[in-house]
Amino acid sequence: MSWRLARNAILLAALSLGHASAFAQNTLTIIPTASQPHAPCSLPNVTDQPAGPEISIVDVTFSGSLQIPVDEQQQIANSIKQKIHGTSLDDLTDEALEWVRAGWQDRGYFKAQVTGETSTLSSSSASQRIAMRVYVDEGERYTLSRITFKNNKAISNVKALRRLFPIKDGDTFSRAKIAIGLENLRKAYGNVGHINFTSVPDTTFDDENHSISLEIDMDEGMQFVIGGVNVLGLDEPARQELLDGLPIKPGQIYNSRLFEAALLSSVAAPCECPKHEQLRQDNKSGIVTLTLDFRPCPAN
Numbered sequence: 001m002s003w004r005l006a007r008n009a010i011l012l013a014a015l016s017l018g019h020a021s022a023f024a025q026n027t028l029t030i031i032p033t034a035s036q037p038h039a040p041c042s043l044p045n046v047t048d049q050p051a052g053p054e055i056s057i058v059d060v061t062f063s064g065s066l067q068i069p070v071d072e073q074q075q076i077a078n079s080i081k082q083k084i085h086g087t088s089l090d091d092l093t094d095e096a097l098e099w100v101r102a103g104w105q106d107r108g109y110f111k112a113q114v115t116g117e118t119s120t121l122s123s124s125s126a127s128q129r130i131a132m133r134v135y136v137d138e139g140e141r142y143t144l145s146r147i148t149f150k151n152n153k154a155i156s157n158v159k160a161l162r163r164l165f166p167i168k169d170g171d172t173f174s175r176a177k178i179a180i181g182l183e184n185l186r187k188a189y190g191n192v193g194h195i196n197f198t199s200v201p202d203t204t205f206d207d208e209n210h211s212i213s214l215e216i217d218m219d220e221g222m223q224f225v226i227g228g229v230n231v232l233g234l235d236e237p238a239r240q241e242l243l244d245g246l247p248i249k250p251g252q253i254y255n256s257r258l259f260e261a262a263l264l265s266s267v268a269a270p271c272e273c274p275k276h277e278q279l280r281q282d283n284k285s286g287i288v289t290l291t292l293d294f295r296p297c298p299a300n
Contacts, residue, residue: 052087057096058121059131067138068107076103080132093118093132100134105175110205110212111139142173145211147181151218154192161216164188173212182216189220190256195281195288196221224254227287233294242292254288 060077080099086092097114104112116134123129146169149161165181167174182199189197197220204213226248231239248258259279281288 053124053126053128054085054087055089055092055128055130056085057081057092057118057132058129060096060134061132062100062134062136064136064138066136067141068104068109072103072107076100079103089118089128089130096132097134100136102175104136104138105173106177108141108143108172108174109138110142110173110175113137113139140207140210142205142210142212144169144171144173145206145209145213147214147216149216149218151220154194154220154223155188161185161188178214185216185218187256189218190254193223193225193253193255194220195224195254195256195279196283222283222286224281224286224288225252226254226290227282227285228289230289230291231294232291233296259290 057080060080062073062077066073076099080096084092084096084099086095093116097116100114100116101112104114114134114136116132118130118132121129121131144167147162147165149158152158152161155161164184165177167177167181178201182201185199186197197218199219200217202215202217204215205211206213229243229246229248231242234242247261248255278291278293279288280291
């Protein structure tokens, strides 16, 4: 892939993602610096390890005093059969039971308890087909009462934060929608320079009204700026033209959306092996350095 195509990929991605954060006026910029030495791009070592037969779940049945409609139960069962497989029966069973619990929690049954057992339908040295019977104690169905935020200083607009969660007050509680909101929260803070942002939801149950309130406790961490961009594998004229064409300019706040757009050049570059230290951060100075690696993978 040429450096011109890489530059165009960055520009198009940045335009589709948007240049400005919804929560701040700052945009990501870079301060060009001299390239630092990096280890050559290399392919990971792969060691073959013995494994047992591949186990697949081909039948899932539920029992209990169930309120979830049969078609939704079937959706949960189908997702388990399609997505869960492995070589450890214990691990596979635990993962399937957690998938069941999450399916019920996504439908408001946040305190659902699940137990299950498996039986082997067929087995060979290469594969094993099993059936799973799951007992579900649904408990009460909950709605979302409210979501509040704590220690939000960098983004003080509470309404903007609340809109990041695709669930309204009074809706049936959904574990998946809360997870989406928490991920959106992380991205929003990344767009204003808080790379190490974390959040912890504190859950309060109102069993009388069958509702759940969440208080999101935020640890924003420090705000970072771009200290430089290293471009490897291009000659100096191509390197400079690529830097000039990037949708990021010197001296301003790190923005995760534009950083991810810039990484498209590295991902699409001839070297398809895993990159090391694409984003290097200095937690003392609050500076991050981006590396774009265009070197081809060495032949093995």
